Amino acid sequence: MGRLSTLTHLITSITIFFSYIAGTCAFGSPYVYTGDSKIPTEHFEYLEGLDNDAPLSALQEGDWNNKIQDIHSYYNGFWVKLAVLNQTDKSDLGIRHWTTFEKKLFAVNSKGIQEYDFLSFNDSSYNFIGIDRIQFRYRVTMPISEITTIYSFYRFKPLHRTLSTRHVKFGIDSWENLQSQAFFQIMRNIFFYAILIYLFLNSISSFIVTRDSNYLWLSILLSMLVFSAIYLSGYTIGFRGNPHIGQLIFSCILISIIQFFRNFLNLDSKIISKLINSLIILQL
Numbered sequence: 001m002g003r004l005s006t007l008t009h010l011i012t013s014i015t016i017f018f019s020y021i022a023g024t025c026a027f028g029s030p031y032v033y034t035g036d037s038k039i040p041t042e043h044f045e046y047l048e049g050l051d052n053d054a055p056l057s058a059l060q061e062g063d064w065n066n067k068i069q070d071i072h073s074y075y076n077g078f079w080v081k082l083a084v085l086n087q088t089d090k091s092d093l094g095i096r097h098w099t100t101f102e103k104k105l106f107a108v109n110s111k112g113i114q115e116y117d118f119l120s121f122n123d124s125s126y127n128f129i130g131i132d133r134i135q136f137r138y139r140v141t142m143p144i145s146e147i148t149t150i151y152s153f154y155r156f157k158p159l160h161r162t163l164s165t166r167h168v169k170f171g172i173d174s175w176e177n178l179q180s181q182a183f184f185q186i187m188r189n190i191f192f193y194a195i196l197i198y199l200f201l202n203s204i205s206s207f208i209v210t211r212d213s214n215y216l217w218l219s220i221l222l223s224m225l226v227f228s229a230i231y232l233s234g235y236t237i238g239f240r241g242n243p244h245i246g247q248l249i250f251s252c253i254l255i256s257i258i259q260f261f262r263n264f265l266n267l268d269s270k271i272i273s274k275l276i277n278s279l280i281i282l283q284l
Contacts, residue, residue, distance in 0.1 A: 077155035221256035
């Protein structure tokens with residue numbers, strides 16, 4: 001029994017030791033890019049306490065960590081570093097970021113320094129397309145079989161509890177693919193708007209002809225859905241709506257749905273009417 005216990009402790013110690021060695025080796029090691037855009041989180045390094053105006057020299061000399069040390073850095077801002085070894089046959093690549101509203105980027109390799117100015121979604125100067133940039137997708141030249149070091153700034157104001165922790169959504173792809181993704185993103189929105197507008201015009205026309213209140217409430221519902229779609233796609237179009245306006249739009253959608261089904265199902269009893277009116281008041 002004693003030997004078994006000793007053997008168990010030995011195996012556990014060896015496992016912990018090699019796990020520590022593996023984690024230490026992976027931390028800060030270059031990510032070998034072979035065309036797969038999914039980057040393991042252990043390749044990312046984090047630097048806190050520096051703002052978006054930090055010079056490149058301060059980033060290169062900084063004390064980087066393998067995780068966020070201070071939770072308030074999500075609000076105050078932090079930098080993420082990734083070293084990439086390009087093992088593909090393409091040097092014209094791109095960096096895509098998810099769930100970010102403020103960005104500053106450096107890319108350093110044998111070709112020199114690529115610097116992108118600070119960009120804030122809250123700033124009126126934000127636009128969907130810029131020079132070598134689409135939204136928060138950046139064009140970066142990465143020489144083949146060489147290491148490119150990327151420094152990317154993150155900050156979440158106002159703080160979003162869910163989205164702020166997803167800063168690891170940091171992908172690499174060819175610039176051609178990123179351009180195609182942006183194009184289909186725009187076309188998808190246009191196609192969706194076109195369907196909603198068509199249904200709205202068809203519904204309002206039917207109401208004018210038939211004077212059926214069901215078509216009236218359906219028209220109101222569809223118009224609210226159009227406003228909601230525009231509001232939710234503001235990140236693409238280039239504006240960030242007031243969250244209170246968003247709540248008002250969603251309340252109007254729910255009221256329209258309630259009224260539509262109330263008329264469609266002929267729910268005219270006093271008890272049901274009081275219940276529906278109570279739901280409407282709660283939304284307001």
